[in-house]
Amino acid sequence: MTAGIPTSRTRRHFMDLTEKFDAKGKETGNAYHVECYKDSIERAAANGTVASLPGREIYKLADGRALTPYAEGKFVIDQTGEKIVRV
Secondary structure (H helix, E strand, O other): OOOOOOOEEEEEEEEEEEEEEEEEEOOOOOEEEEEEEEEEEEEEEOOOOEEEEEEEEEEEEOOOOEEEEEEOOEEEEOOOOOEEEEO
């Protein structure tokens, strides 16, 4: 590495839709459509090689609201605090 010049840099960041499934409110019974995205980053090295770094899974409702998983197949809607379960 030359002083002040990085040998690699982030080239692009993207999310792929990997799964869709239905869920329902644990207490309300409301129906929801959940989308799972896989976050990944491509990095380009100084020698021109490109590597893809695995990222995390991001869960959202179909309307865009964020979800936080708290157990296998169980999520909390960040905006409302409602707990939902995969069906």
